[in-house]
Amino acid sequence: xxxxxxxxxxxxxxQELLAFNVTQAGFIxxxxxxxxxxxxxxxxxxxxxxxxDWMLPSISGVVLARQLRSDARTKEIPIIMLTARxxxxxxxxxxxxxxxxxxxxxxxxxxxxARIRAVMRRHIPILSDDKVVMGGLELxxxxxxxxxxxxxxxxxxxxxxxxxxxxxHAERVYSRTQLLDQVWGTQVFVEERTVDVHIRRxxxxxxxxxLDSLIQTVRGSGYRFSIS
Ligand code: CA
Numbered sequence: 001x002x003x004x005x006x007x008x009x010x011x012x013x014x015q016e017l018l019a020f021n022v023t024q025a026g027f028i029x030x031x032x033x034x035x036x037x038x039x040x041x042x043x044x045x046x047x048x049x050x051x052x053d054w055m056l057p058s059i060s061g062v063v064l065a066r067q068l069r070s071d072a073r074t075k076e077i078p079i080i081m082l083t084a085r086x087x088x089x090x091x092x093x094x095x096x097x098x099x100x101x102x103x104x105x106x107x108x109x110x111x112x113x114a115r116i117r118a119v120m121r122r123h124i125p126i127l128s129d130d131k132v133v134m135g136g137l138e139l140x141x142x143x144x145x146x147x148x149x150x151x152x153x154x155x156x157x158x159x160x161x162x163x164x165x166x167x168x169h170a171e172r173v174y175s176r177t178q179l180l181d182q183v184w185g186t187q188v189f190v191e192e193r194t195v196d197v198h199i200r201r202x203x204x205x206x207x208x209x210x211l212d213s214l215i216q217t218v219r220g221s222g223y224r225f226s227i228s
């Protein structure tokens with residue numbers, strides 16, 4: 001699934017240039033010309049990263065960054081601030097408002113993409129590509145296959161990632177919020193009960209092999225993958 005980058009920039013030429021570069025690099029570009037449009041896109045599409053211009057009509061980029069950081073649903077979305085200002089005091093203000101990084105115009109596409117990738121890497125939890133074998137299950141990240149007692153089972157992408165996370169972190173209890181952070185990453189508009197839905201689907205897929213009991217509900221806390 002391609003990551004979505006929201007570009008908040010009021011100058012059409014720069015917006016176009018940013019969208020072009022982001023799309024060329026394999027991301028999905030969403031565009032907004034002001035804070036209102038930005039919020040609309042954030043609600044509708046849950047972007048994975050925001051490129052935010054400092055100088056915007058009505059609500060400035062700095063103010064928008066503060067708003068994003070103070071809202072529980074958006075506080076984890078990485079922000080890279082774009083600006084024509086280069087002085088150190090402005091840079092500090094930009095970062096204090098909650099931006100993860102800061103880039104001064106004019107910038108090269110190469111520099112921009114390097115910053116985007118660096119910020120993304122800090123935010124999306126990485127799971128290893130190594131095969132995991134445990135409790136009668138065999139999960140191969142590279143081929144995206146799961147065997148339960150030697151028989152292949154079909155899992156959706158989220159269930160696969162959920163099972164991968166559990167198998168990599170067995171015998172520990174995770175709350176729904178922790179699972180959202182680890183499995184869904186920065187898609188912050190996913191509600192906690194979504195976790196239950198995917199746990200239910202994962203258990204249903206494991207049921208034929210009798211391995212659904214590996215996914216344990218820990219009352220009042222969350223879920224645990226346990227082979228004991
Ligand atoms: Ca501007």
